Amino acid sequence: MTGEEPPRETLSSERELPGGIAVSDATAAEIYGEEVPAARAAKTAPGASKLVTFLWALPGTVWLILFLVAPVIVVLVVSFFTGTITGFSKTWTTDNYTTIFSSTSQYLDTLGKVARNAAIVTVVCLLIGYPVAYFLAVKVKKVQYSFALFIIALAPFFTSTLIRVESWIPTMGEHGAVNEILTKIGLINHPLSILLFSDFAVSVALVQLLVLFMVTPIFFQLAALDQSAIEAARDLGASGWKVFLHVTLPLTRAGIMIGSVFVFVLAMGDFGTYRLIGGGKVGSIGVNISNLVSLLQYPQAAAQAAVLVVAMVIGVVLLLRFAKLEQGF
């Protein structure tokens, strides 16, 4: 196809998502010095076209501002308000934050634990999920089977997280399925109690809930991968493992990054899993917030939420930094 100038930027290939999945046609075009305008819809004159774009974007953007951006900003604002018995008064104060960072507060402890858990969950998801994605995208030869199996793996995601968490209780409890099976086989004498209402249990449940967020971007990126690069490496004498390490893995870096960010963020912000599987024993910021709200201590809750978000952002930035270090392969 002639790359007639300026080339059409259709939302064309799987590699094409601003925000960095692999190398987009746009990036490639930039390397070759061609100008890339946005995907063109038929236009009559430039002015009219901008208005139409604006109008299309308006309803969705307004909705998101109203129900996404505003709540987050409000949380930030209320975190500086003073708490009263019935809620809050609009008196500016930083007390909420000093309480959080004070020596008697357990907040930072909890935050640290949650962050650590989230990191562990992310790594485990990667270790479990990557082979799954690899199997589906690379080892299953027929595309139909590949997608069919992917959908089978994806289906549980469509069910309620609540139900899945709920189903964890009879599975992992002291009289749960796992313990029963293990006892019957004879591997253990007493039921393991850490399988439920513990840090470990929460982590396992989170992995089950979130691993699909890791599998999906890696799967799509692997599926879009040009197999000939792998074959070329083989031709040049690289063994299977080396091919994976030096060719496949670097080429799926973006998928790994996206999956990791998703899992980490969702794990850090989780509430339901901690509440139901952690029981009263495992703290999380989400649980804190929920408790504070039921005590009508909104500014405190808001402050805890705000710090959580900051911690998440720091975590994500660190994650992305770390991932870029890997670039020197």
Next chain:
Amino acid sequence: MSQQLKDRLSKWGLGIWFGIFLVFLYGPILVMLVLSLQDSSGGSTFPARGLISGYWYSYLGNSASAALRTAAGVSVVLAIIVGLIASALALSLIMAYRRMSRRAARAFLYLILLSLMTPGILLSLGMSLWWKLLGLNVALYPAGLGVQVAWALPFGFLVMLAIFNRYDIAVEEAARDLGASAVQTFTRITLPIIWGGVFGAALFGFTLSWNEFERTLLVSPTATLPLEIYGELTSATLQPNLYALGVITTFGTILLVFLMLIIVALLVRRTARAQAAALAEDSVEAVAAMPALEGA
């Protein structure tokens, strides 16, 4: 070891891993299934008593489960509305997105992804505070509806993005060329081609709303089904009727997903066969061209 043998071993090894993975994912659901089939003597954990019985399924129909049924009704209505609104908004956003400059498009994508990554509990808190500041009553409509649509929107948007991957913009130019106005192009050309994406986005929205829990928690005094389940999980003793409910909703959802998959597969197969036949015709035409050139 030959390369072929290595390949086969790794394929089987990874296949087994995939199998274990599926057990990991589906296991708890199957456990729930087993326990839901207990009779009235059954409790919330093993050992399972009185298999196999439909007791707890019919229990869902009696007065003790009334709250659950009401909540289910609330959820269905809400989910339908969320699906419709989220898919409409996702459509309008993608129409805007593909006309944007690259920088604007990137910023836009980040905004949309922000919705995916913001913790639900944070949004719930923020929503209720925001409504309080505005002096409004926090309720399922419109506050709960608002957050749920905001949650479903990025998923719908991603579905539309995938659909537009395979979309040839030139068809719109061709339509304009042939005399269609912008409106006509949209209604007669664009929409009919991408309607599958809109439907998929609506389905996505429905499913996400049906299951949504954290965002609505602090926002709605009215119980949606997940909220009702949450309430019973945390206050009352766990009874197998919740398992029965879990089984119904889970398998119902999975069935829906598989149904969609089968429909898509059938559609793909039909056009694939036609295309294969068409490609064969191309070669026949080309061969037939030779005597034609001679004659010309």
Next chain:
Amino acid sequence: MATQEQVGEPGPEVGEARANGTSGPAGLELRRLTKQFADVVAVDDVSLNIDSGSYVVLLGPSGCGKTTILRMVGGHEHPTSGDILLDGESLVGIPPAKRPTTTVFQHFALFPHKTVLGNVDFGLRMQGMSKQEREKRAMDMVDLVGLSEMRFRRPSELSGGQQQRVALARVLVTNPKVLLLDEPFGDLDRLLQLRMRVELRELQRELGIAFVHVTHNQEEALSMADRIVVMEGGQIQQVGSPAEISQRPANVFVAAFMGDNNILRGSVAEVNRDQAVVDANVGHLAIPTGEHSHSVGDKLTVAVRANCVNLAAGEQAARPNEVVATVAATEYLGDTIKVHMRAGEHNLLAKLPEQRYTEMSKLVGKPVVASWDAMNVQLLRD
């Protein structure tokens, strides 16, 4: 930096252009057309006349501006400056829907959700034609392109050649005054392309309207065009008949792009009454002086077509327009052969009839004398 229509040798093509259709305001005129995207000038001050009823091909490599011009004529792109006139009236600002031009798109852009018939009658629907008449016209057109048996099929169920015919039917049914074609053969396999060239040219002759055809394929352009417009870098390099473009390229770009040219550079060593002798590194050339006056020391570039080069075994160049070279390789092409030679650092090419293949293959690695007539030396600008 304006590029006018008459580039290179002014000559018969001007009269030819007028002879082709009616003179005066009829036809398509591009007047100082410019298109700028951010910091890229895609079309640079281009002026061109296209007579109604003629088949004009815009030829050039990727990025030369040909498709942008086509899109501007069709109304899918807005010019930065300049004007486009059809029969004396400006088209700029008129949306594609209301222009009397229609475009056949590169990958056909058929409506995937409509049948063949649905695709073909779309334009008529938009014109608000009555259902009866619309059905009749569409059916007639579908018959004309030989697709009546397929009329209820969807595009995905058609072969490439059939899809192209639908694309043609779809635009022709609206009776455009000018038909614009954007690389119409790109998606077809080679044999089909060859056949469709003939069919498309016949179609144009029957209809008698102007076709503006964009391609990067030199052979396609030569085979189909009344006039070829060679473009590069947003500017017209040469306009002329296929014979002119291939036999008398105006500048280095055209000579190189059309291929099969030996391009030689040198400086004038001697000036005689009707000839000038040029010292090129490979040897001496004698060129007719014609209307140009040369002085000793002038730097020149010339082109010698490969099929004007004769070869004979030998080691000495006796006269101007003879060059000694070593045969590097021979290519057998069926009707002709190509002989690749090296003279010092230069590559030379000769195209000879197939019968000389055995002779030439024996000379691989050996010296030969390449020679040509002075009148086959084409002087190039730049």
